[in-house]
Amino acid sequence: MPPEAAPFRGQFGLPTVGRMDNVATMTERLLADAGLGAGMRVLDVGCGRGDVTFMAASRVGAQGQVVGVDRDSGAIEQARVRAREQGLPNVTFVEGDLHQIPKEQGLFDAVVGRRVLMYQADAVEAVRVLARALKPGGLMVFQEHDSTVGPASLTPLPLHAQVREWIWRTVEREGANIHMGFDLASVFTKAGLTVEQVRAVAVVQTPTQAHPTGAIVRAMIPRIVKHGVATGAELDVDTLDQRLTEERAKAGATFIGELAFGAWARVPG
Secondary structure (H helix, E strand, O other), rough: OOOOOOOOOOHHHHHOOOOOOOHHHHHHHHHHHHHHOOEEEEEEOOOOOOOHHHHHHHHHHHOOOEEEEEEHHHHHHHHHHHHHHHHHOOEEEEEEEHHHHHHHHOOEEEEEOOOOOHOOOOHHHHHHHHHHOOOEEEEEEEEEEEOOOOOOOOOOOHHHHHHHHHHHHHHHHOOOOOOOOHHHHHHHHHHEEEEEEEEEEEEEEEEOOOHHHHHHHHHHHHHHHHOOOOOOOHHOOOHHHHHHHHHHHHHHOOOEEEEEEEEEEEOOO
């Protein structure tokens, strides 16, 4: 991942915004359907502030354990504070890189990650490395966004299309794989895993249901400007969510910006 991009966490490499949205709901459903359950040891790579870590912790319960790993020391400290505030003794956060998981952490029943593989220079090798941290028959679960499908709406929504272009053009210029969702199955297979299921769910916005687009763009401003995608004035982030909502409401339109792919696979044994 390029040095100017944020560490491997959150949407498009940026910190998550700490609120429940339709993508968070998709992630929770993915973890449940993949089979995360009581008593499991889970490794969350690219954990950031711990959003997915806490989802996994709620599934494994007090008898299980979740270890979150991220190379951003600031994000790890925030995650630790959140874990203390929530009174979660079954959660541990470690500063480190997914390519060098400390052996003292032992083996896990499952490895999970959200929007992580898209930023890896060699996603297949990253999965191979992570598979070594799994017990025989262990579970690998990833959710990755993909820009291949979209923008889509029955009524033209030019501002929505423009904002989507700002986000994805920036991510692409940072060297990320903007088609990682479609590549998930082949990445798992090439890494030697057995794919059990791949699904894709649209990130949908309606006249009354929004996505935290303004928060995402605000967090990405330095990156968007640095890569020459747009200026701060063009973004006008302080009014962005309001303008997006008004555009959908005026048209009575539904907008799909991208797909969130979820997949799970198992290591041999």
